[in-house]
Amino acid sequence: GENVEQHPSTLSVQEGDSAVIKCTYSDSASNYFPWYKQELGKRPQLIIDIRSNVGEKKDQRIAVTLNKTAKHFSLHITETQPEDSAVYFCAASLPMNYGGSQGNLIFGKGTKLSVKP
């Protein structure tokens, strides 16, 4: 089955700096790679996602890159702010057989990001 590795487990940056979180996956058939932000006691919130037919996607200060050959994908946050502090999870998903919607997500272990003012 799919296995997702995520690094680092903790990351501390100064406000305004960039933060990069990296993930690798094992199953080359995985085709969907979302990133979630989870604040304490709350559900994960999707912040950005990328599909296997795209190499990079950007949404304001957040970007994700995907290298299918190497089977790794990364989250990039620029101009970090204290409110970016949270736990970030990457995930990988194999395609569902019916309807094209996503199958179950396999999550990385998470990265606790702390942005110091």
Next chain:
Amino acid sequence: GAVVSQHPSWVICKSGTSVKIECRSLDFQATTMFWYRQFPKQSLMLMATSNEGSKATYEQGVEKDKFLINHASLTLSTLTVTSAHPEDSSFYICSASRTGPSSYNSPLHFGNGTRLTVT
């Protein structure tokens, strides 16, 4: 947009009792829903895949007789923790994505989660 509703948001129960958690897709049909468990400071671990009209598929190490899943309609899946023990205390989260002809590229949507405490 798509919304997944999960109830209750928190529950405290005594050891040995059973607890039922509901997961509803409010404005879309979901043939498949997923149940995750998250222990403090840990990642989300997939417990089982809930399939409408058929038996759930459980991940290795998850007891199907302890965690009963019923997916009776295209909008509702329930997880029942039977004979709960303190070690079952955790954050349980369901998720679902739209299924059907218009579902391509539909992301997974999470419920708000249920914090279970077994005393």
